[in-house]
Amino acid sequence: xxxxxxxxxxxxxxxxxxxxxxxxxxxxxxxxxxxxxxxxxxxxxxxxxxxxxxxxxxxxxxxxxxxxxxxxxxxxxxxxxxxxxxxxxxxxxxxxxxxxxxxxxxxxxxxxxxxxxxxxxxxxxxxxxxxxxxxxxxxxxxxxxxxxxxxxxxxxxxxxxxxxxxxxxxxxxxxxxxxxxxxxxxxxxxxxxxxxxxxxxxxxxxxxxxxxxxxxxxx
Numbered sequence: 135x136x137x138x139x140x141x142x143x144x145x146x147x148x149x150x151x152x153x154x155x156x157x158x159x160x161x162x163x164x165x166x167x168x169x170x171x172x173x174x175x176x177x178x179x180x181x182x183x184x185x186x187x188x189x190x191x192x193x194x195x196x197x198x199x200x201x202x203x204x205x206x207x208x209x210x211x212x213x214x215x216x217x218x219x220x221x222x223x224x225x226x227x228x229x230x231x232x233x234x235x236x237x238x239x240x241x242x243x244x245x246x247x248x249x250x251x252x253x254x255x256x257x258x259x260x261x262x263x264x265x266x267x268x269x270x271x272x273x274x275x276x277x278x279x280x281x282x283x284x285x286x287x288x289x290x291x292x293x294x295x296x297x298x299x300x301x302x303x304x305x306x307x308x309x310x311x312x313x314x315x316x317x318x319x320x321x322x323x324x325x326x327x328x329x330x331x332x333x334x335x336x337x338x339x340x341x342x343x344x345x346x347x348x349x350x351x352x353x
Contacts, residue, residue, distance in 0.1 A: 208232060
């Protein structure tokens with residue numbers, strides 16, 4: 135049933151993005167180029183913050199999904215890698231295909247040790263807080279609302295952000311169990327602060343031991 139739900143959400147997201155979302159604007163390619171190259175003069179700070187936040191989310195998911203994928207028959211890295219380009223469109227298939235898994239890992243590669251670092255979580259958290267403050271205090275919200283209604287790129291990017299935020303507990307639940315954390319309020323606290331909460335979790339969570347404990351992969 136969970137797989138059907140994830141595949142249904144993925145299909146609905148794809149159909150909405152390409153059929154029901156507002157049309158592409160002629161200046162979309164130029165906007166993406168400016169956002170990518172740091173040419174932000176004259177752009178709404180909310181759009182700038184949102185675009186950069188979508189670069190943080192894949193790193194946050196990598197810190198959970200690659201550890202999760204180490205205990206799966208299905209490896210997570212192709213989906214995480216694709217998420218840097220298409221966000222939840224790439225991660226939803228992984229969530230649909232994976233098995234619940236709270237097991238520890240046999241050994242940590244250099245990449246996993248980096249993703250387990252609390253310093254990475256602190257760095258991502260600082261970036262997320264800075265982006266949130268930039269959008270909240272400098273952004274033009276009426277202009278953003280108008281762009282959200284008329285630009286497919288901004289419309290879908292906003293929904294993608296929300297999808298990544300709301301889907302985070304799917305991996306968080308097993309990550310908490312993997313680390314022996316039983317406090318149920320943590321997931322609610324993480325969700326209460328979009329992106330910032332997830333980054334702070336990475337900065338504060340205890341490390342996972344190698345080859346110890348866990349419930350393993352279950353159906």
